[in-house]
Amino acid sequence: MKILKIVLILLAVAFIGAQFFRPPKNEGGDSHSGFLAKFAVPADVEDILRTSCFDCHSNTTRYPWYAEIQPAGWFLNQHIVDAKRHLNFSQFDKYRVRLQHHKLEEIVDQVEAGEMPLPSYTLLHWDAKLSAGKRERLIAWVNAQRKALEEIYPDSLGL
Numbered sequence: 001m002k003i004l005k006i007v008l009i010l011l012a013v014a015f016i017g018a019q020f021f022r023p024p025k026n027e028g029g030d031s032h033s034g035f036l037a038k039f040a041v042p043a044d045v046e047d048i049l050r051t052s053c054f055d056c057h058s059n060t061t062r063y064p065w066y067a068e069i070q071p072a073g074w075f076l077n078q079h080i081v082d083a084k085r086h087l088n089f090s091q092f093d094k095y096r097v098r099l100q101h102h103k104l105e106e107i108v109d110q111v112e113a114g115e116m117p118l119p120s121y122t123l124l125h126w127d128a129k130l131s132a133g134k135r136e137r138l139i140a141w142v143n144a145q146r147k148a149l150e151e152i153y154p155d156s157l158g159l
């Protein structure tokens with residue numbers, strides 16, 4: 001019994017201690033201008049991106065209340081850092097054309113395969129789950145942007 005008590009106290013101390021170590025917030029605040037400025041994004045597509053992708057793949061995350069509780073905050077932060085390294089919509093206009101073209105292709109692949117948005121995210125953010133209609137809309141629109149890039153920059157894309 002005594003050991004159990006000590007273990008519980010240690011766990012409580014570790015939990016309280018962890019609250020003092022907060023990851024930095026992803027609140028760059030450039031309001032996703034990169035992607036939205038580069039491609040004239042129609043309102044319904046922008047809505048899909050904001051609701052389902054930008055929390056991880058942009059410089060501005062809308063944090064849920066449990067982000068204030070560690071280790072949940074650390075877990076979220078890890079996802080955001082990882083996601084932004086792969087694809088950051090806020091920086092999209094800074095990518096070279098070839099990379100933009102490639103990232104658009106990856107977006108289609110990931111969404112088609114149902115890999116994105118991450119299931120661990122839609123588990124709690126129901127509204128972020130893509131209906132079949134939204135998925136098709138996003139894929140069709142992104143594919144059209146790829147085509148447009150191919151027409152505008154055939155040399156950069158080696159076409």
Ligand code: HEC
Pocket residue numbers: 049052053054055056057079080082083086087103106107108110111116117118120121
């Ligand atoms: C909860 C956070 C989260 C959300 C929301 C999210 N992603 Fe991701 N995404 C990630 C992480 C983390 C990775 C890194 C690779 C992995 O774990 O699969 C990633 C990887 C990707 C990649 C692969 C890039 C590469 O270089 O291979 C693409 C494309 C992508 N996401 C697109 C999207 C799109 C489009 C949406 C919205 C429909 C979205 N993601 C929503 C977290 C997220």
